[in-house]
Amino acid sequence: MTxxxxxxxxxxxxxxxxxxxxxxxxxALDVLAETGYDGMTIDMVAARAKAGKxxxxxxxxxxxxxxxxxxxxxxxxxxxxxxxxxxGTLRGDLIAMVKPPSIRDADRKMRVMAAIVSxxxxxxxxxxxxxxxxxxxxARVNRVFFQRAIDRGEIPTDVDLSMLCLIGxxxxxxxxxMLRKPVDRxxxxxxxxxxxxxxxxxxx
Amino acid sequence: MTxxxxxxxxxxxxxxxxxxxxxxxxxALDVLAETGYDGMTIDMVAARAKAGKxxxxxxxxxxxxxxxxxxxxxxxxxxxxxxxxxxGTLRGDLIAMVKPPSIRDADRKMRVMAAIVSxxxxxxxxxxxxxxxxxxxxARVNRVFFQRAIDRGEIPTDVDLSMLCLIGxxxxxxxxxMLRKPVDRxxxxxxxxxxxxxxxxxxx
DNA sequence: TATATACGGTACTCTGGAGTTCCGGATCTA
DNA sequence: TAGATCCGGAACTCCAGAGTACCGTATATA
Numbered sequence: 048m049t050x051x052x053x054x055x056x057x058x059x060x061x062x063x064x065x066x067x068x069x070x071x072x073x074x075a076l077d078v079l080a081e082t083g084y085d086g087m088t089i090d091m092v093a094a095r096a097k098a099g100k101x102x103x104x105x106x107x108x109x110x111x112x113x114x115x116x117x118x119x120x121x122x123x124x125x126x127x128x129x130x131x132x133x134x135g136t137l138r139g140d141l142i143a144m145v146k147p148p149s150i151r152d153a154d155r156k157m158r159v160m161a162a163i164v165s166x167x168x169x170x171x172x173x174x175x176x177x178x179x180x181x182x183x184x185x186a187r188v189n190r191v192f193f194q195r196a197i198d199r200g201e202i203p204t205d206v207d208l209s210m211l212c213l214i215g216x217x218x219x220x221x222x223x224x225m226l227r228k229p230v231d232r233x234x235x236x237x238x239x240x241x242x243x244x245x246x247x248x249x250x251x
Numbered sequence: 252m253t254x255x256x257x258x259x260x261x262x263x264x265x266x267x268x269x270x271x272x273x274x275x276x277x278x279a280l281d282v283l284a285e286t287g288y289d290g291m292t293i294d295m296v297a298a299r300a301k302a303g304k305x306x307x308x309x310x311x312x313x314x315x316x317x318x319x320x321x322x323x324x325x326x327x328x329x330x331x332x333x334x335x336x337x338x339g340t341l342r343g344d345l346i347a348m349v350k351p352p353s354i355r356d357a358d359r360k361m362r363v364m365a366a367i368v369s370x371x372x373x374x375x376x377x378x379x380x381x382x383x384x385x386x387x388x389x390a391r392v393n394r395v396f397f398q399r400a401i402d403r404g405e406i407p408t409d410v411d412l413s414m415l416c417l418i419g420x421x422x423x424x425x426x427x428x429m430l431r432k433p434v435d436r437x438x439x440x441x442x443x444x445x446x447x448x449x450x451x452x453x454x455x
Numbered sequence: 456t457a458t459a460t461a462c463g464g465t466a467c468t469c470t471g472g473a474g475t476t477c478c479g480g481a482t483c484t485a
Numbered sequence: 486t487a488g489a490t491c492c493g494g495a496a497c498t499c500c501a502g503a504g505t506a507c508c509g510t511a512t513a514t515a
Contacts, residue, residue, distance in 0.1 A: 060460025061512040067462095083369035085289035088502060099463040104504070161368045164428050165287035168365075174431065182429055207445050213425060214418075214446060220429065221421035224368050225386055227378065241411050242418060245449045264490025265482040271492095292472060303493040308474065 063105070071096045071103060075117040080158035084114065084166055115176050118163065121156060122180035126188060137196040138244060141215075144188065145235045154230065156181050157223040164224075186212040193247065202247045214243050267309070275300045275307060279321040284362035288318065288370055319380050322367065325360060326384035330392060341400040342448060345419075348392065349439045358434065360385050361427040368428075390416040397451065406451045418447050 074096035078087045089110060093100045107113040132143035160181055167174040189212040196202045218238045219230045228234075278300035282291045293314060297304045311317040336347035364385055371378040393416035400406045422442045423434045432438075 058460075059458070059514050061462075063461060082373075086369075086373075102462065105461075110503070160429065161372075164365045164368050165290075167428075167431060169286075169290075178430075207441065210441060210445050213422065216429075217421045217425035218417065221417060221424055224371075224428075225364065225420075225424065226382075227371060237411070237414060241414050242446065242450045245452065246446045248449065262490075263484055263488070265492075267491065306492065314473070
């Protein structure tokens with residue numbers, strides 16, 4: 048086999064340790080959430096990940112690509128759509144999603160969203176990534192719950208699903224980003240009971 | 252009268268043309284909405300206002316103070332709280348606020364909010380200014396409408412006013428900042444009919 | 456073993472933007 | 486009129502941060 052073989056270059060030298068990728072991306076998310084996009088520096092990320100700056104630039108060509116990858120990786124360890132809670136009532140299902148780890152995870156996502164909101168307009172790739180990683184997963188869970196409620200006859204069949212799915216995320220985002228108040232369990236329950244369920248037309 | 256008189260220095264020289272202040276602040280808001288806080292440069296603002304950079308630094312000590320003043324000045328030409336529409340129904344009052352100029356104004360406020368969201372955590376003064384100029388005015392109008400509806404017996408007396416007032420702003424902000432879709436008249440009417448009025452407990 | 460690449464770490468270059476200074480001209484007071 | 490301060494505009498200093506280069510060391514292949 049020659050060195051000019053196209054299919055198998057068979058790299059020489061020490062191999063890149065890809066187990067560090069998630070650690071670096073996680074550090075990037077921490078810094079991003081704390082300081083915002085422009086406040087975040089590559090040195091901060093490298094220091095937090097206990098890595099060299101060159102190591103980061105070997106893996107991502109620029110700060111922008113690193114941030115996009117970091118945002119994208121928030122999607123994975125998220126939700127198992129095949130094993131969502133199924134309590135038999137819409138309220139039960141919605142409340143079941145309000146657990147401390149879920150809240151903490153959502154809070155971090157909010158802060159990351161705050162950090163990149165002003166970039167979305169001029170950065171379509173980042174916008175698309177944020178949509179897929181931060182927006183869509185939560186809406187998807189809600190769609191499952193509302194569809195079940197429709198199938199059970201718990202809520203009318205003519206409700207506006209896309210609108211209903213957004214109420215929770217919208218209220219939580221507004222409280223975090225604009226009002227800068229904590230989204231705790233009591234607040235989420237209040238949103239469910241006072242806004243979402245009435246809007247869904249649940250019998251009271 | 253000596254020059255060392257404390258009360259009346261009686262400034263010499265050409266006087267500062269304060270009619271330019273609003274023009275400069277308005278230019279700052281345009282640039283802010285278009286490029287975000289960090290994307291905005293003093294040169295951009297000066298160029299758009301057809302002013303010299305020194306003129307800006309004569310009036311505001313730093314970029315941060317300029318932005319705070321610009322955000323604060325969005326509060327004024329806003330709403331006449333003594334002459335709010337009074338149609339006799341909650342729905343009528345809410346719909347009456349959905350006019351093209353009001354929508355355009357709200358859209359600009361949203362973009363400015365997007366531009367500064369990531370700064371709020373580390374900039375309490377800016378956060379307070381944004382609260383007073385962008386958040387509170389709209390909530391205040393809503394409170395008037397909902398209180399009237401309570402007084403008329405149109406909605407229950409035990410509704411959560413503070414929660415109700417946030418639904419509209421939260422849904423509109425989410426759609427603009429996160430989903431990056433336009434908040435047009437149809438969408439606002441849909442929010443009112445499908446979410447706000449059911450949550451308020453209006454008889455249907 | 457010789458070579459090539461990864462590693463953490465440090466020092467470097469380069470660019471853009473905040474803030475300052477100065478200019479010629481205009482406008483104010485004494 | 487003389488001195489002071491404004492104006493728009495241009496040139497300047499200064500610095501932080503993106504990205505690059507190189508070090509000594511570690512780990513891979515041939």
